[in-house]
Amino acid sequence: xxxxxxxxxxxxxxxxxxxxxxxxxxxxxxxxxxxxxxxxxxxxxxxxxxxxxxxxxxxxxxxxxxxxxxxxxxxxxxxxxxxxxxxxxxxxxxxxxxxxxxxxxxxxxxx
Amino acid sequence: xxxxxxxxxxxxxxxxxxxxxxxxxxxxxxxxxxxxxxxxxxxxxxxxxxxxxxxxxxxxxxxxxxxxxxxxxxxxxxxxxxxxxxxxxxxxxxxxxxxxxxxxxxxxxxxxxxx
Numbered sequence: 001x002x003x004x005x006x007x008x009x010x011x012x013x014x015x016x017x018x019x020x021x022x023x024x025x026x027x028x029x030x031x032x033x034x035x036x037x038x039x040x041x042x043x044x045x046x047x048x049x050x051x052x053x054x055x056x057x058x059x060x061x062x063x064x065x066x067x068x069x070x071x072x073x074x075x076x077x078x079x080x081x082x083x084x085x086x087x088x089x090x091x092x093x094x095x096x097x098x099x100x101x102x103x104x105x106x107x108x109x110x111x
Numbered sequence: 112x113x114x115x116x117x118x119x120x121x122x123x124x125x126x127x128x129x130x131x132x133x134x135x136x137x138x139x140x141x142x143x144x145x146x147x148x149x150x151x152x153x154x155x156x157x158x159x160x161x162x163x164x165x166x167x168x169x170x171x172x173x174x175x176x177x178x179x180x181x182x183x184x185x186x187x188x189x190x191x192x193x194x195x196x197x198x199x200x201x202x203x204x205x206x207x208x209x210x211x212x213x214x215x216x217x218x219x220x221x222x223x224x225x226x
Contacts, residue, residue, distance in 0.1 A: 032212040043115070043201050043217035044154075049208065087154070089215075096167045097205070097213045098144070101154040 002027045002092045006102035013078055013109050021073040021086055021105045029093030033071050035064050036087040038104070044087055078109045113138065115204050115218035123224045129190040132221045136183050136204030142166070143185040144215065145177055146201040154201070160185055189223075197225045 003026040013019055025033065032051055036044035048057045050066040057064050061082065063074040073086055085106045089099040116135040124130050136143050144167075145157040156169040160179035177187040183204075189196055199222050203215040 032209075032214075034214070036217075041199070041220075041222065043117075043203075043220045046214060046216055049212065049214055051209070051212065091212060093211070096159075098156055098159060098167050098169075099215065103153045 002090060002100040004088055004090055004100050004102035006086075006088050006105050008105060009103070010106045011108070013075075013107070015079055015109055015111050016077045018074070018076045018078070020075070021107070023071040023073070023088030023102055024069060025071070025088075025090045026069075027090055027092035027100075031091040031093055031097070032099075033066055034089045034091070034099060035062075035071070035073055036089070038085045038087055040085075047086075075107070078107075080109045080111050083107055083109045115202055115216055117200075117202050117218035117221050119221060120219060121222045121224075123226060124192050125226050126192055126194060128192050129188060130192060130223060131186055131188045132200055132202075132223075134185045134187075134202030134204075134218060136185070136202075137206070137216055140204035140206055140216075141183055142205035142213065143179055143183065144203045144205065145185070145187050146203065147171075148199040148201055148220070149197075157187065157200075159205075192225045194225050197223060199223075 005024045035047040038044040048064045085104040087104045089101040091099045142161045144159040159167040179185045199220045202218045205213040
């Protein structure tokens with residue numbers, strides 16, 4: 001069974017304090033790993049797709065990296081507006097294209 | 112380009128009633144998925160439709176059903192509502208980006224409260 005585990009569950013940072021969120025996954029094979037940002041009461045907003053180990057993608061203060069067992073979302077010099085829940089999902093080979101989602105990391109950035 | 116549109120955004124129902132939620136996918140997307148999100152369970156997959164056919168189904172009781180129309184718009188229905196059905200219901204339309212990968216784009220959700 002495909003599994004996705006995100007850590008930590010919650011993270012509090014001061015503005016400008018860089019950190020990383022972790023997404024560990026167990027799948028038979030990986031089609032793609034996705035990162036989403038979700039604001040309270042809203043739908044998840046697509047951020048990145050990573051396909052293979054060693055791949056990296058960046059968007060503003062966010063950088064996502066991928067290894068064979070985990071992905072990291074690095075947040076550089078975060079601002080209060082980066083506060084949100086960050087969700088990770090994996091799409092596995094074999095069977096359907098339905099992704100398995102992690103429970104998310106709730107990030108709060110204090111000014 | 113318009114995103115995924117879900118209606119209504121908020122609704123309140125009582126136990127035993129039924130509810131219908133609507134989703135208009137991004138233009139050109141033929142796959143629509145539905146998810147239930149609660150604080151305790153996270154995002155749980157309900158079902159997926161592609162070209163008017165249910166292609167995948169999650170582990171939800173038969174009270175949860177859906178359909179897709181020829182214009183790719185989708186509806187989901189929950190009958191005989193229970194208190195535990197209170198949740199944010201999310202619709203996602205999907206785009207095939209590689210031979211083996213589909214990217215999901217979510218709507219803002221429909222917040223259902225069952226009293």
